[in-house]
Amino acid sequence: MSQRSSPGPWFAAPVAIFMLVCFAAPIFIVAWYSLMPSRTFGLTGDLTLENYRSAVTDGYTRPLMWSLIGAATTTLATAILAWPTAVILHRYAGRWAAVASALIALPIFISESVRLFGMSVFMMPRGGILAGTMNAVFDIQIGSILNTWSAAQIGMIYIHLPFMLFPLLLGVSLIPADRIEAARDLGATRWQTFREVELPLAAPGLLIGMLLTFVLCLGANAEAAILGGRAVTVITAAIEQRFNYAQDWPMGAALTVIVILVTALIVLPVLSRLDLNRLTRR
Amino acid sequence: MTRGPHTSALQALWIVLILGFLYIPIVSVVLASMANTRYMRFPHKVWSLDAYRDAIASFTTWQIHSISFWIALFVVILAVVLGTLGAVAFARYDWRGRGVFQRLLVLPIFFPQPVLGLALLLSLNAVGLAPSWKTAIFAHLVWIVPIVTLVISIRFFGYDPAQEEAARDLGANRWQVIREVTLPALWPGIFSGALFAFLLSWSNLPLSIYTSGPDTPLPVWLFSRTATNYSPLVPSVAVIGTLISALLVLSLALILLAAKRVRARRP
Numbered sequence: 001m002s003q004r005s006s007p008g009p010w011f012a013a014p015v016a017i018f019m020l021v022c023f024a025a026p027i028f029i030v031a032w033y034s035l036m037p038s039r040t041f042g043l044t045g046d047l048t049l050e051n052y053r054s055a056v057t058d059g060y061t062r063p064l065m066w067s068l069i070g071a072a073t074t075t076l077a078t079a080i081l082a083w084p085t086a087v088i089l090h091r092y093a094g095r096w097a098a099v100a101s102a103l104i105a106l107p108i109f110i111s112e113s114v115r116l117f118g119m120s121v122f123m124m125p126r127g128g129i130l131a132g133t134m135n136a137v138f139d140i141q142i143g144s145i146l147n148t149w150s151a152a153q154i155g156m157i158y159i160h161l162p163f164m165l166f167p168l169l170l171g172v173s174l175i176p177a178d179r180i181e182a183a184r185d186l187g188a189t190r191w192q193t194f195r196e197v198e199l200p201l202a203a204p205g206l207l208i209g210m211l212l213t214f215v216l217c218l219g220a221n222a223e224a225a226i227l228g229g230r231a232v233t234v235i236t237a238a239i240e241q242r243f244n245y246a247q248d249w250p251m252g253a254a255l256t257v258i259v260i261l262v263t264a265l266i267v268l269p270v271l272s273r274l275d276l277n278r279l280t281r282r
Numbered sequence: 283m284t285r286g287p288h289t290s291a292l293q294a295l296w297i298v299l300i301l302g303f304l305y306i307p308i309v310s311v312v313l314a315s316m317a318n319t320r321y322m323r324f325p326h327k328v329w330s331l332d333a334y335r336d337a338i339a340s341f342t343t344w345q346i347h348s349i350s351f352w353i354a355l356f357v358v359i360l361a362v363v364l365g366t367l368g369a370v371a372f373a374r375y376d377w378r379g380r381g382v383f384q385r386l387l388v389l390p391i392f393f394p395q396p397v398l399g400l401a402l403l404l405s406l407n408a409v410g411l412a413p414s415w416k417t418a419i420f421a422h423l424v425w426i427v428p429i430v431t432l433v434i435s436i437r438f439f440g441y442d443p444a445q446e447e448a449a450r451d452l453g454a455n456r457w458q459v460i461r462e463v464t465l466p467a468l469w470p471g472i473f474s475g476a477l478f479a480f481l482l483s484w485s486n487l488p489l490s491i492y493t494s495g496p497d498t499p500l501p502v503w504l505f506s507r508t509a510t511n512y513s514p515l516v517p518s519v520a521v522i523g524t525l526i527s528a529l530l531v532l533s534l535a536l537i538l539l540a541a542k543r544v545r546a547r548r549p
Binding site: 006007008009010011012014015016018019022023025026027029030033043081084085088089091092100103104107109110111112113114115116117118119120121122124126127128129131132133136158161162211212215216218219220221222225226236239240243249252253256259260263267271272 | 293296297300301303304305306307308309310311313314321322323324325363364365367368370371372374375376377379380383385386387388389390391392393394395396397398400401402403404405407408409420421423424427431481482484485486487488492500501502504505508509516517520523524527
């Protein structure tokens with residue numbers, strides 16, 4: 001069939017129109033709002049970059065930094081936890097590995113609020129699941145990290161581990177076993193094999209996992225709210241606060257645009273290099 | 283290099299530790315739900331299922347579940363229709379602009395969800411629409427349609443379009459080709475797509491929280507009650523909500539299995 005007469009565009013049209021209305025248009029509206037004078041609610045004011053200037057001078061770089069730090073730490077930690085897990089699950093492919101993979105996937109479908117709530121009752125001081133058990137069984141009193149940034153950080157790693165693991169599992173499955181054997185036979189050390197053979201071959205999966213984790217964490221808010229006790233303000237909380245309590249839509253919109261720009265800066269270069277056909281065909 | 287029994291044991295231990303990390307909070311929710319005291323004092327002096335009785339008797343429980351259910355139902359229907367059409371364009375035909383379409387379509391997956399929710403909230407305000415469970419449907423769809431499209435596309439890449447031409451050569455008309463050849467081949471992909479759509483919508487917090495307005499779906503209710511006004515009712519509702527989604531999935535799988543048996547028995 002020649003490309004010109006292909007019905008492809010007709011099938012793409014409904015999805016494309018939907019995305020235009022519900023994804024592209026809202027982003028455009030937010031971008032427009034961010035150029036409106038501070039604390040106005042209409043879309044017809046004079047265009048100004050004042051909100052972006054205040055975003056920097058009014059200390060909104062701090063929430064953004066916390067979100068970036070949280071996203072970077074989580075991406076690194078989940079990658080370190082997921083790599084050996086993926087390698088082991090791939091090596092022992094079979095019934096047990098399938099059961100283990102299914103068990104790891106399952107929590108994705110349990111609501112974030114349920115799992116974070118569980119994490120918080122586990123961490124609670126004195127009467128929490130961990131502290132209470134330690135006290136009752138071993139007669140040890142332990143403190144609690146609940147309501148600190150570390151707790152929020154652990155929650156983020158916990159929530160996003162499956163998002164890192166599954167793309168990585170796909171990546172690790174791209175490494176032919178004989179390639180590792182060959183490297184070892186040629187005298188490569190464990191570290192050399194990892195760096196020169198395994199890592200480059202699994203790179204597409206690792207890249208997708210890291211991208212997904214980083215971006216999801218950039219907006220993460222529930223972890224900081226439930227586990228972090230709002231010990232630090234993340235960027236989403238800052239935007240929400242501008243929208244709801246401060247009633248300063250243009251400022252909130254400017255912060256939203258900044259997050260979108262950071263995301264685009266990270267996502268677009270990686271995405272343009274990935275061959276989606278090859279990855280979904282596997 | 284040889285792998286001794288120690289290495290395998292260590293590897294098994296690692297997997298168990300990872301699973302423990304993932305499941306400890308879920309087990310904690312179940313444990314917390316069996317208290318009858320206002321404040322969490324673990325281990326409980328009295329283990330009871332009173333909280334479940336209260337939860338089932340409470341009108342709020344029914345309300346938040348039905349809101350979540352209606353949102354998820356509409357998300358499934360719309361996501362499957364849009365996702366199937368999208369998958370045809372994504373994987374079945376080779377057309378000019380397909381590469382761009384594929385990349386643009388996966389963009390919403392790589393987008394911070396709460397930020398998307400806030401952007402939608404502002405846009406709704408701008409055009410004068412009041413947020414409600416209906417607007418939450420469209421918020422969910424922005425994120426779920428690309429996922430469903432990918433899930434169905436994976437199935438499509440393993441599909442040979444030559445079958446359609448063969449059927450046409452044998453005298454089948456366009457509708458018969460779709461019904462007898464294309465849909466049966468796609469059915470498993472559409473089914474998993476629908477399942478994904480339901481589960482992801484049912485459990486979604488970051489989009490619902492900003493776009494559902496005064497209608498509170500289950501995850502949003504749990505989130506707000508965890509932060510303030512905690513009681514054993516909260517974990518028991520969490521367990522009930524999770525069990526309902528598990529039951530729905532399980533019964534759907536059973537119906538499918540039964541249908542397969544019946545079809546196999548037919549000559």
